Amino acid sequence: MKADFIDTFKVDSDKVAFDREHRRKINYNIAKYDEAVIRGKLTYVNLPLAKIRAAHIKYKVVNNLDKYLIDFESKFTSRGGKVIWAKDAHEAIKEILLICKKHYIKSVVKSKSMTTEEIEFNEEVKKSGVESIETDLGEFIVQMAGQKPYHIVTPAMHLSKEDVSMLLSSKFGINAESTPEEVTAFVRELLREKFIHAGAGISGANFLIADTGSVCVTENEGNGLLSMSFPPVHIVIAGIEKIIPSLTDLGLYWPLLASHGTGQTMSVYNSIVSGPRKDGEIDGPLDMYVILLDNGRSRVLADEKARQALSCIRCGACLNACPVYKTIGGHTYNSTYSGPIGSVITPFLKDFADFGHLSAASSLCGKCTEVCPVNIPLHKLLLNNRNIMVKKGLIDKQWTRGIKISKMILKSRKLMNMGGGKFKNSMARYFLKSMWGERRKFPEFQPKTFSQIWEQELKSNQ
Ligand code: SF4
Known part of the structure; x- marks a missing residue:
């Protein structure tokens, strides 16, 4: 494991976990989410069956990605759209900048x-003089x-309404006590104004x-619809795993995404x-591009177990359910995708040396697996990642030695009984206190x- 990433993670986790104000805001927002989700799920007569079907279809797609893509x-190209395949972020950005140049955006x-x-x-586009x-x-x-988004569905979950009005007051001079309606x-x-003058709309x-x-784009504000239809060019950037086989499958996925993402029966737009x-x-754009992004997804696909994670529909339910996420917060993960799904895929999308430690940021309680609408066995995939870390030799040497010694002691009754409590306590403190x-x-x-x-x-x- 590389020390800088894991050290930063430890320091940030410690800081956020004991920040009472952070905890108050997150508990408040997740409690509201939990209430809504209970109502959203009530629309299902047989939710477990819907989840099994959704998981089955996505897993079939994941195993036949080449055909579906x-x-x-x-x-898409038969109707005049253009598809660009990007193997990584660098290629995607290069292509986007070429499109911007071509259309004077x-x-x-x-x-x-x-x-x-x-x-x-x-x-990246800012470096080339394009305002986004x-x-x-x-x-x-x-x-x-x-900042970066705190959560994959609710990016500003960590901010209260007071934080937001203060922020916009400092940026734009609006009343610092503006209500959410006034801010909106x-x-x-x-x-x-920005929609009117933009040269392109970008969406996922x-x-x-x-x-x-x-x-297909699902949202609640209508800004996505405007971004896709108002500017003369529309660029879509989508991961290769976003495929579903048929238009009719939306009848299954739209309500699952809405009910698990925000507790709605259906998203508004x-x-x-x-x-x-x-x-x-x-109306509609004169030119439309879809960039199909790999960026490490092929590495997830190559792992027979981890590939189940490509079924994710990014509803965010596993983040809201995770006791670790709720304690350390979204920014601590230092990655685009946080929470259980982030801990599973980030080591593949980036690398295990820098992000493998995220797989240990779990109590393995299984709540993430329980709430997932596409039945991804997240806690088992976290164990799979830990196994990969061991095979790659990325586990801390001191930890590995400690486990070996513990195994030897626990297997021997003689060693277990050796020395009194005082001796054992001093040994344990000496070797383990710093990790505790x-x-x-x-x-x-x-x-005794x-x-x-x-x-x-x-x-x-006797
Ligand atoms: S892993 Fe499951 S619960 Fe988590 S974001 Fe993806 S679909 Fe939702």
Whole structure:
């Protein structure tokens, strides 16, 4: 393991875990989410069956990605759209900048998309003089705060309404005590101008539909719809795993995503776009591009167990359920995808040496697996990652030695009974105290082992 990433993770975790104000905000927001999800799931007569079907279809797609992606490409290009395959973030950015150059684009409006976060879209295009403005309210807020999204569905979950009005007051001079309605009205007004002048709209894709060659975007504010239809060029950046086989599958995935993501029966805006504007149509972009991004997904696919993680529909439910996420917060992961799903895929998307430690940031309680709408066995995949870490020799040497010694002692009754509690306590403190942390009470050995007490009892009863 590389020390800098894991050390930063430890320091940040410790800081956030004991930040009471952070905890208050997250508990408040997740409690609201939990209430909504209970209501959202009530619409299902048989939710477990819906989850099994959704998992089955996605897993079939994941195992036949080559076929479905080609189907998507041929259908989409037959209607005038262009497909670009990008093996990594660098290639994706290079292609986007070429499109910007070709169409003289100097500013873009962007709807919420974690894939664009993954390739650091805003930062990269800015270097080439292209202004990128987030149009999802939560994303706009974190962009103005100079932060990264805290959560894959609710990017500004860690901020209270007071934090937001203060932030926008400092940036734009609005009343620092503005209500959420006033803040929303102000941002809407500001963004309308941006939509009018943008040279391109950038979006992700919740689903890519193979049989119709369409891009499906689900959202609640309408900014995605505007980003896709108002500017003359629309660029979609989508991970290769976003494929579903057929338009009819949306009947399964849309409600699952809405109910598990926000507790809604359906998201407010569900758009399906299948190419640029055709002759005679009065709106829509003149040019449309879909960038199919690999960026490490092939490495996830290559691992027979981990590939199940490619079924993820990014609903965020596993983050909200995770006791570790709720304690250390989204930014501590230092990666685009946080929480259980982030801990599973990030080591593959980046590398195990820098991000493998995330797989240990779990109590393995299994709550993530329980809430996942596509039945991804997340806690088992975290164990799979830990196994990979061992095979790659990336486990801390001191830890490995400690485990070997513990194994040897635990297997021998003679060694277990050796020395009194005092001796064991001093040895344990010497070797383990630094790993235990400052704030937890260090466990104490009793003066005698269970077997010694048992033997004594037997003797006294004879
Ligand atoms: S792993 Fe499952 S619960 Fe987590 S974001 Fe993906 S679909 Fe949702």
